[in-house]
Amino acid sequence: MEDKCILLVEDNPDDEALTIRAFARNNVQNQVVVTRDGVEALDFLFGEGKWAGRDATKLPEVVLLDLKLPKIDGLEVLRRIRADKRTRVLPVVVLTSSDEERDLVTSYSLGANSYVRKPVDFEEFMDAVGRLGLYWLVLNEAPASTTH
Amino acid sequence: MAADTAVDSVERLERALRLSLDWPCTVGFDGYFKDVPVALEQVLGYAPGELHTLRALDLVHPDDMKASRRMAGAVMREEGVLSIETRYRCKDGSHRWLMWRAKGDTRDRLVYAVARDIHERRVASDATRHERDFVSALLDTIGAVVVVLDGQGKIVRMNRHAELLTGWTFDEVRDTPFFETFLLEEERAGVRQQFASLRAGNFPARFENHWLTRSGERRLLSWSNTALLDDAGAVEFVIGTGLDVSEARAADDALRESEERYRQLVELSPNAIAIHVDGRIVFANTAAIRLLEADGPSQVIGMPVLNAVAPEFREVVQERMRRMIVGGEVGPLIEERFVTFKGQTIDVEVAAMPITVMQRRGVQVVFRDISARKQAESDLHRLNDELEQRVADRTAQLEAANRELEAFAYSVSHDLRAPLRSIDGFSQAVIEDCGGEVSDVCRGHLQRVRAASQRMASLIDALLTLSRVTRTEMNRDMVDLSALVREIASDLRRTEPERRVTFVVADGLRARGDPRLLRLAFENLLGNAWKFTSRNASARIEFGQTMREGRRTYFIRDDGAGFDMTYATKLFGAFQRLHAPTEFPGTGIGLATVQRIMNRHGGRVWAQSEAGKGATFFFVL
Numbered sequence: 001m002e003d004k005c006i007l008l009v010e011d012n013p014d015d016e017a018l019t020i021r022a023f024a025r026n027n028v029q030n031q032v033v034v035t036r037d038g039v040e041a042l043d044f045l046f047g048e049g050k051w052a053g054r055d056a057t058k059l060p061e062v063v064l065l066d067l068k069l070p071k072i073d074g075l076e077v078l079r080r081i082r083a084d085k086r087t088r089v090l091p092v093v094v095l096t097s098s099d100e101e102r103d104l105v106t107s108y109s110l111g112a113n114s115y116v117r118k119p120v121d122f123e124e125f126m127d128a129v130g131r132l133g134l135y136w137l138v139l140n141e142a143p144a145s146t147t148h
Numbered sequence: 149m150a151a152d153t154a155v156d157s158v159e160r161l162e163r164a165l166r167l168s169l170d171w172p173c174t175v176g177f178d179g180y181f182k183d184v185p186v187a188l189e190q191v192l193g194y195a196p197g198e199l200h201t202l203r204a205l206d207l208v209h210p211d212d213m214k215a216s217r218r219m220a221g222a223v224m225r226e227e228g229v230l231s232i233e234t235r236y237r238c239k240d241g242s243h244r245w246l247m248w249r250a251k252g253d254t255r256d257r258l259v260y261a262v263a264r265d266i267h268e269r270r271v272a273s274d275a276t277r278h279e280r281d282f283v284s285a286l287l288d289t290i291g292a293v294v295v296v297l298d299g300q301g302k303i304v305r306m307n308r309h310a311e312l313l314t315g316w317t318f319d320e321v322r323d324t325p326f327f328e329t330f331l332l333e334e335e336r337a338g339v340r341q342q343f344a345s346l347r348a349g350n351f352p353a354r355f356e357n358h359w360l361t362r363s364g365e366r367r368l369l370s371w372s373n374t375a376l377l378d379d380a381g382a383v384e385f386v387i388g389t390g391l392d393v394s395e396a397r398a399a400d401d402a403l404r405e406s407e408e409r410y411r412q413l414v415e416l417s418p419n420a421i422a423i424h425v426d427g428r429i430v431f432a433n434t435a436a437i438r439l440l441e442a443d444g445p446s447q448v449i450g451m452p453v454l455n456a457v458a459p460e461f462r463e464v465v466q467e468r469m470r471r472m473i474v475g476g477e478v479g480p481l482i483e484e485r486f487v488t489f490k491g492q493t494i495d496v497e498v499a500a501m502p503i504t505v506m507q508r509r510g511v512q513v514v515f516r517d518i519s520a521r522k523q524a525e526s527d528l529h530r531l532n533d534e535l536e537q538r539v540a541d542r543t544a545q546l547e548a549a550n551r552e553l554e555a556f557a558y559s560v561s562h563d564l565r566a567p568l569r570s571i572d573g574f575s576q577a578v579i580e581d582c583g584g585e586v587s588d589v590c591r592g593h594l595q596r597v598r599a600a601s602q603r604m605a606s607l608i609d610a611l612l613t614l615s616r617v618t619r620t621e622m623n624r625d626m627v628d629l630s631a632l633v634r635e636i637a638s639d640l641r642r643t644e645p646e647r648r649v650t651f652v653v654a655d656g657l658r659a660r661g662d663p664r665l666l667r668l669a670f671e672n673l674l675g676n677a678w679k680f681t682s683r684n685a686s687a688r689i690e691f692g693q694t695m696r697e698g699r700r701t702y703f704i705r706d707d708g709a710g711f712d713m714t715y716a717t718k719l720f721g722a723f724q725r726l727h728a729p730t731e732f733p734g735t736g737i738g739l740a741t742v743q744r745i746m747n748r749h750g751g752r753v754w755a756q757s758e759a760g761k762g763a764t765f766f767f768v769l
Contacts, residue, residue: 014570021577068562097562097569099612120565120605122573122598 005031006137007060009041009077010095011069015118019064019095022129028137030061038072041065042080045087059090062136065112067096067103075106082111091136162186169265175250177224177257179203188263193239204261209235209243223252223259233266245270293359293369293390299383301326301343313392315362330359332366342373347383351375356393368394420496420517423503424453425510427469439496439517441488453513458485458493472502473509483518495522550619557615564608571601610737613668617744622662629657629666629702633691636670640678648686649678657693657702659769661749669745672738673704673765679732680763681708699768707762711755719755742767 006028010016016034023032035041041063043049047056063081067074074094081087093114094107107115116132119125155163162185165171171188175181184199192199192207208216212234219232229251235243250261287294288308296305303326306318314321314330321329327336327343335357342355351374358366369390376385414421420436422429432440432448440456442448457465461484468479479500486496496515503512575594579586586594630653637651659666674689681687690705709727711719720743727734739753742765746753749769757763 012566012570014573015566018569018573018577021573097565098558099609100558100561118565118569120568120572121602122569122576125569125573 004059004061005033007041007044007063008032008034009038009063009065009069009074010034011036011066015066018122018125019129022126023133025126026130026133028133030137033060037070038074038077041069041077042072045081045090046084056086059087062091062093062132064093064095064132067094067098067107075103075110078107078110078112093132093136095132171263173204173261173263175204175259175261177252177254177259179205182258191265192236192244198239204259207237209237211235219248219250220259223250224254226252226254233270236263291391293388293392295326295388295390297326297343297386297388299347299385301340301386303329304385313361313367314359332358332360343386346373346375346386349375349383359390366394367392368397417514420515421512422448422453422515423505423510423512425505425508427452427454429453429456430505430510436515439488439494439515440486441490441492443489447489456486456488458487461485468500469511472500472511476502478502479511483522484515486515495519553615554619557612557619560608561612565605568601568605568608572598575601607735607737610735610741614737614741614744617665617668617741617748620665622665622748624660625663626658627661627663627666629659629670630655630691632667632670633674633704636667636674637689640674644678644682647682649681650686650688652688652690652692654692657691659702661769665745665748669742669767670704672742673767676738676765677704677706677708677763679708679734680710680727681706682732684708694766696766696768701766701768703764703766705762705764710757710759710761710763712759713757716755716757720753 006023008016008019010019020032023030033044035044040050043051044054045056045059045063047054065074065077069077072080074096078092078094081090081092091113092111093116094103094112095116095118096103097118099117104115114132114135116128119128165185166187168187171185171191172183173181173185173188174183180201180203181199186196189196189199205213205216205220212232215232216234219230223230229249231247231249233245233247236246237243244265245267247264247266248261249264250259252259290307291309293310293313294305294307295303295310298304302323303318303321304323306321311317316329327340331339339357342353346353353373354371355373356368356370359369360366370393371388371390373386373388375383376387378384414433417433418435420439421431421433422436423431429448429451432442432445437445437448440448453469454462454465464482465484468482471477472479479498481497481499484496484498486494488494495518497518498513498515500511500513503510575597579591579594633653634651637653641647641649674691677689681689684707688707690703692703692705694701694703709732711727720739743753746767746769751768753765753767755763755765
């Protein structure tokens, strides 16, 4: 089975670089697709707009979703992912700077699979990303309906 | 002459005796009649000669028998000429009054007697006696004083009521001079004048004067007097009939006074008072006339009462009046609107009650101008509305400010941290990627950059916590403070298991508050105590309760570094620190957070310390 990609929805290039660095350091081999705003993220998932023509049946292994995004924010992206039956069970991990409780609560209530706060300390950040990779890419069994 | 007549002398006498009302008889000592004139037999209804067969006492009325026997005995003992009046039985069973005069003669063994018919006289005198008894009883039973004086003013008769009133018995005052006995000295002259006037023939006459009773009490009597004249037309007796009007007069006076008081009260009342009968005003006091802006009573009296009522209230008022006049109900206090004679509309408060005026049902109305109050009420309403509007505006502003603050906090949380992450992350990347090319000095610099960015991140976190304390909603619940302290203490122990710290926690301390905020406050306070005792070989941290200024006050005491009280005021400000970060690390926001939490609970926090001797933080919830 060919490795699926990881969709990183992140508008901050520094965070993008650090996240990819953290994946590399944690030996995560999957291709990381980066989208810079909510619209692009949805376009990627549904093969529309800039990503028209992409095989939308090929879903990423996991979506790492920042909340504060240009155009459509992360929570709205999450809502639309969960509203579409194609992506209803797609693993989505909210990866954000915010530790506001209402963000956490809203994320979970909208169906986020996990909520990870980006730590300032790079070591901690790396740990967190590493654990993410381990869990979602190695340990987690994707639901049967999305595998084929 | 005797020879000329056909009858003899005895016969003639016999015939003459028939006309007599006195009948001579003889009765033997055996009790039987011996000689009885036919006339007597006829009067009593017996046949001639029938009485000879009877004993004289047989026909006496049983009630008179005892006296008759006694007399008969005395007569037969020759005790002289005796007489008695008896009822004597007639043939038809009725009785007739006879008076017997009798004398006994023991030698002849006869009683010589004369019977006289006194029936008519006795019957008449009985009637007279009955009449007298009746009048006397009447005199005694009537509820009036009756006193009879002779021409000289002496008391000749006084009835039972007079006795009761004066306390004197008739026997005690009989023939005493009336003026001295019963009158007040100052009234004697006046009464004498009345008496003289009566004697002069001016009667009947009426007047009033006081009587003095035996016990010295004054009674007011209202007299109706008349005089009895003798045959010559001179005044023989004066009869006074008096009624004791003391109580009635007192009641009258009281009523008059009460009426006067009522009149004054009504007239001088600051409340407007009016009375209407059949829908027309029959009385209005000064206040009512003034309130209705009338020129005077004449303008108001006679006016239909509804004219004074504003059109929109007429129906209500009419129904009220109907209920009062027909149902006799008291009209509860209501607010109406009146129209004055000058056409002004005024708000009034009206109470009304049914009243009887000149034997007719009327309504007494008490009313008061409440325009000022209504104005004040409407002003108050308007002010309230304005205030509510202002509060709503302020609330909206506050909400907007809060939203702004939240947005700010949110972006601080999110945006301020991102660059820090880059600084930290890329400093680390430099260290990692450049490997040996970075000197130890440079590595140290980069470590400082990282430490600074991490410290700034924790400052941001602390600030967010502080702002969250203000922003989050309070959910009050009962919180077991003792358990909370023990929980936090064990968390602290886990962070530095090697430290020797004794926690002394008072049992069973509970308080109402927001559990999450209280936990945050206790974490800060206990965290401080833990931190500032870190230089002690062994430390003691105590949580307890005490009373300060009558309020339940909690405290957390440590025996750590303490602080100089000179700076105590700075303690609770954000970013205020009394120690260098190298001494004790910290953001300087913890106590500011604690203070905000206490404030939000309506309580407060303060501290006591001495440098080197530990610190105690007191707080009231």
